[in-house]
Amino acid sequence: MRFFATTTPALSFVLALSLAGCSANNPQVQDTKQIQAPADKIIKADKFTHANYDKVRMTHLSLNLDVNFDEKVLDGTATINFKLVDPTATVLQLDTKDLTIRSVEGLGADGQWRGIDYTLGERDDVLGSKLTIPFREGMNKVRIDYRTSPKAEGLQWLSPAQTAGKKHPYLFSQAQALNARTMTPVQDTPAVRITYDATLRVPDGLLPLMSAEQGAMDENGEYHFKMPQPIPSYLLAIAVGDIKFKAINDHIGVYAESYILDAAAEEFSETPMMEVANTKLYGPYRWGRYDLIVLPPSFPFGGMENPRLSFMTPTLIAGDKSLTNVVAHELAHSWSGNLVTNSSWLDAWLNEGVTSYVENRVMEELYGEGRAVMEQVLALDDLMRDLRAAKRPALTHLKMPADLAHPDDAFTQITYAKGQFFLQFLEQRFGRDEFDAFLKKYFDDFAFQSLSTEEFIKYLHDELHVKNPDALTSAELKAWVYGPGLPDSFITPKSDAFAKVDAVREAWLGGAAAEETANWSTHEWLHFLNKMPVGLSEDQFERLDSAFKFTGMQNAEIAFAWYMQAIKGGYGAVDTQLENFLMSVGRGKFIYRLYAELAKRDEDTRTEAKRIYKNARPGYHPIAQRRIDAIFAKYAGG
Numbered sequence: 001m002r003f004f005a006t007t008t009p010a011l012s013f014v015l016a017l018s019l020a021g022c023s024a025n026n027p028q029v030q031d032t033k034q035i036q037a038p039a040d041k042i043i044k045a046d047k048f049t050h051a052n053y054d055k056v057r058m059t060h061l062s063l064n065l066d067v068n069f070d071e072k073v074l075d076g077t078a079t080i081n082f083k084l085v086d087p088t089a090t091v092l093q094l095d096t097k098d099l100t101i102r103s104v105e106g107l108g109a110d111g112q113w114r115g116i117d118y119t120l121g122e123r124d125d126v127l128g129s130k131l132t133i134p135f136r137e138g139m140n141k142v143r144i145d146y147r148t149s150p151k152a153e154g155l156q157w158l159s160p161a162q163t164a165g166k167k168h169p170y171l172f173s174q175a176q177a178l179n180a181r182t183m184t185p186v187q188d189t190p191a192v193r194i195t196y197d198a199t200l201r202v203p204d205g206l207l208p209l210m211s212a213e214q215g216a217m218d219e220n221g222e223y224h225f226k227m228p229q230p231i232p233s234y235l236l237a238i239a240v241g242d243i244k245f246k247a248i249n250d251h252i253g254v255y256a257e258s259y260i261l262d263a264a265a266e267e268f269s270e271t272p273m274m275e276v277a278n279t280k281l282y283g284p285y286r287w288g289r290y291d292l293i294v295l296p297p298s299f300p301f302g303g304m305e306n307p308r309l310s311f312m313t314p315t316l317i318a319g320d321k322s323l324t325n326v327v328a329h330e331l332a333h334s335w336s337g338n339l340v341t342n343s344s345w346l347d348a349w350l351n352e353g354v355t356s357y358v359e360n361r362v363m364e365e366l367y368g369e370g371r372a373v374m375e376q377v378l379a380l381d382d383l384m385r386d387l388r389a390a391k392r393p394a395l396t397h398l399k400m401p402a403d404l405a406h407p408d409d410a411f412t413q414i415t416y417a418k419g420q421f422f423l424q425f426l427e428q429r430f431g432r433d434e435f436d437a438f439l440k441k442y443f444d445d446f447a448f449q450s451l452s453t454e455e456f457i458k459y460l461h462d463e464l465h466v467k468n469p470d471a472l473t474s475a476e477l478k479a480w481v482y483g484p485g486l487p488d489s490f491i492t493p494k495s496d497a498f499a500k501v502d503a504v505r506e507a508w509l510g511g512a513a514a515e516e517t518a519n520w521s522t523h524e525w526l527h528f529l530n531k532m533p534v535g536l537s538e539d540q541f542e543r544l545d546s547a548f549k550f551t552g553m554q555n556a557e558i559a560f561a562w563y564m565q566a567i568k569g570g571y572g573a574v575d576t577q578l579e580n581f582l583m584s585v586g587r588g589k590f591i592y593r594l595y596a597e598l599a600k601r602d603e604d605t606r607t608e609a610k611r612i613y614k615n616a617r618p619g620y621h622p623i624a625q626r627r628i629d630a631i632f633a634k635y636a637g638g
């Protein structure tokens, strides 16, 4: 397709330098040797957008919207400021998906709004419809009158019955990766950063929140929001519901439905310590307040790093702060991802891998090396599973292949855990002090910018590698970034605590009681369960369950690990509680694998799983529905 540019050309010489000797199986890198473009020329490198951001760039978005729960739509106007990158440009191209566009106007030099003949392109299943707006010379602002679709993939509208309080409806968004365009016309690419403001009108009794400075309700009953720092569109976020607030300190707090507010504030009470640790390692927090919102259980992710307001799943509320590494992760995105952003989803590891590394470093600062290493080993287990499941080797490279079908396919443990281990490798080779200084400077030098893998490698080369040329070879670097799986230079993390767990498991399998488990953390329980051999007997399942009460356990991570073992081993006694779990939890990390395991077991189990899914599906997020539909579709007709 036309917009399908190759990698960032200005970096070609460094790539040729630092990746000298790259082989034929990496045509992407070889190509860059051939291309040279002036450094000031912007090449469109994100194929997941209709936007002509190499010619015209959005700079600001101003939303004025009614949040209409009866019709399940956002309805109003989006006013867009833009600037020319290419002075000969005559049209502004925006992404939309399933939006109804009623009119487009442009602001003339005389201060008058006048109608513009726009065109809305055909709908592409992944990209949506291109909105093309011709503009006259000197024009830099357009206003689009529109409404969203009730089926917008980025918005989940919950009925009162689907909330804990049962009295009020609830709305929350998930814009990453391509869903901002289902909420507003926008240049929906992480390469473009915008500031935004919004005016929202919501039904009485509901509180709207956005990824922005929150304003109180004014005398007209409207709420005003302002995001002064430029963000990529995937960080646009909205939540509306019967939401209450509890402060943790003077600039950190928790929003939630009242049933879980106190528990959430207690569970996340160490967030200020995490912020201190993050700031000490990587420089200042630059977003003003940092709040968390605990969403209803249908939220499909562990967390989403919306700036100033991380969206969190209630499945993190374990009662013992054992799952708060997800908070550390979302907070870490305030540096990697939100402050320094991948310029296309092919570079998603720059967001998620760097963040996972920062998260782990913060966990080490706060809770010691033992916990950090346990989390590395668990991440490695997940990575190995995703490496085995990868449909082709190119999908196990850190730099995703140019023919990636959908950005969602980039969000596997390859971008998260392999990315994290790549940074650990760099830390091992350059030394912690050197590498910490490098990363801190990186966040500073690229603050509020978006960059590609190749720009990162150039920066690594210039800042660190030229000073320490013997620390690593270009072949090693290349193997990590453009090679499959885990390279030879990977050093497997080893946990002493897990070695003790292994011994307890061995003894238990030999018939002894499982001893000395009283002080085990969630991590140790997960390791204990995940490494159980296949083929446990019914009796062994019963012994485990009666000793440790796994079935129906409140800790969602341990319950999930147990249900996975139970499904694999055919331990039917979990049935009722497993169904409860699937009916009450919408977090993709759990439910995708549970449904996949149930579906593949046998036809009876699959029929049962379909029945549960049919009941649970209306409560799941559109993103989760799409994923689970695909799981069952594999067995269609069988």
Ligand SMILES: [Zn+2]
Residues within 6 Å of the ligand: 305, 329, 333, 351, 352, 355
């Ligand atoms: Zn993340």
